Amino acid sequence: xxxxxxxxxxxxxxxxxxxxxxxxxxxxxxxxxxxxxxxxxxxxxxxxxxxxxxxxxxxxxxxxxxxxxxxxxxxxxxxxxxxxxxxxxxxxxxxxxxxxxxxxxxxxxxxxxxxxxxxxxx
Amino acid sequence: xxxxxxxxxxxxxxxxxxxxxxxxxxxxxxxxxxxxxxxxxxxxxxxxxxxxxxxxxxxxxxxxxxxxxxxxxxxxxxxxxxxxxxxxxxxxxxxxxxxxxxxxxxxxxxxxxxxxxxxxxx
DNA sequence: TTCATATTACGATATATATCGAAATAAAGT
DNA sequence: ACTTTATTTCGATATATATCGTAATATGAA
Numbered sequence: 466x467x468x469x470x471x472x473x474x475x476x477x478x479x480x481x482x483x484x485x486x487x488x489x490x491x492x493x494x495x496x497x498x499x500x501x502x503x504x505x506x507x508x509x510x511x512x513x514x515x516x517x518x519x520x521x522x523x524x525x526x527x528x529x530x531x532x533x534x535x536x537x538x539x540x541x542x543x544x545x546x547x548x549x550x551x552x553x554x555x556x557x558x559x560x561x562x563x564x565x566x567x568x569x570x571x572x573x574x575x576x577x578x579x580x581x582x583x584x585x586x587x
Numbered sequence: 588x589x590x591x592x593x594x595x596x597x598x599x600x601x602x603x604x605x606x607x608x609x610x611x612x613x614x615x616x617x618x619x620x621x622x623x624x625x626x627x628x629x630x631x632x633x634x635x636x637x638x639x640x641x642x643x644x645x646x647x648x649x650x651x652x653x654x655x656x657x658x659x660x661x662x663x664x665x666x667x668x669x670x671x672x673x674x675x676x677x678x679x680x681x682x683x684x685x686x687x688x689x690x691x692x693x694x695x696x697x698x699x700x701x702x703x704x705x706x707x708x709x
Numbered sequence: 710t711t712c713a714t715a716t717t718a719c720g721a722t723a724t725a726t727a728t729c730g731a732a733a734t735a736a737a738g739t
Numbered sequence: 740a741c742t743t744t745a746t747t748t749c750g751a752t753a754t755a756t757a758t759c760g761t762a763a764t765a766t767g768a769a
Binding site for chain 3: 631632633643644646647648650651665666667668
């Protein structure tokens with residue numbers, strides 16, 4: 466009897482784990498929150514640096530990691546590099562967590578989720 | 588103008604980042620999925636080991652990490668150690684992600700989440 | 710108490726990560 | 740072309756992590 470199966474493939478788990486890892490550091494989680502709060506415009510590197518007070522080179526590494534896991538997109542604007550969250554990837558992550566926790570044997574009640582923030586508009 | 592504020596304190600971000608990090612590894616994410624699928628009974632270490640094929644000592648370290656971040660609870664049953672997911676912590680994580688992504692400027696549409704699994708029963 | 714089983718701790722190693730300052734690159738303006 | 744500003748790369752170090760095999764511990768049974 467296989468306990469785990471559902472709609473998440475073996476390869477996906479590794480990918481999702483990498484995404485969790487990318488958010489699994491205080492500076493990077495702050496970056497994600499900041500970019501989400503600035504969505505959809507995003508921010509250029511210098512703005513992130515000013516806001517979070519991270520050394521340029523360190524910030525560059527963190528952004529590279531977030532880009533590598535497709536959590537963040539970047540486009541050039543002259544000399545600036547404008548970063549935005551990748552909503553598709555974030556949705557994949559959220560959907561995974563949601564279905565793992567609220568699907569099947571319902572470890573978590575979905576209603577309690579809504580309660581703490583958004584109102585469900587079904 | 589502060590871009591990030593909302594209902595998540597500074598200390599919380601570090602804690603949440605640690606939780607993400609705990610799930611940010613393929614073996615540990617598999618463990619979490621397995622325990623969720625076995626919820627609420629949970630599994631003893633040997634069962635997890637058989638299911639995932641992880642060396643005893645390595646598995647022990649991973650479980651210690653998950654316990655340390657309060658993602659997993661443990662209780663003794665004779666010589667067995669029965670592990671279960673901590674739904675409160677998981678809910679905190681899910682709620683955070685949900686409100687960051689779907690709250691405020693709504694980077695992600697909540698309805699798309701539901702679509703892939705649960706039906707909203709408001 | 711002795712034996713068997715389940716799990717964790719120990720010791721060790723290899724790899725990965727976070728961080729920094731300084732140098733290098735890239736684009737834009739003068 | 741030169742200068743300024745923005746960002747990344749380089750080189751280096753310190754810390755953390757993942758993993759293993761084996762030894763230690765804890766419980767239950769004989």
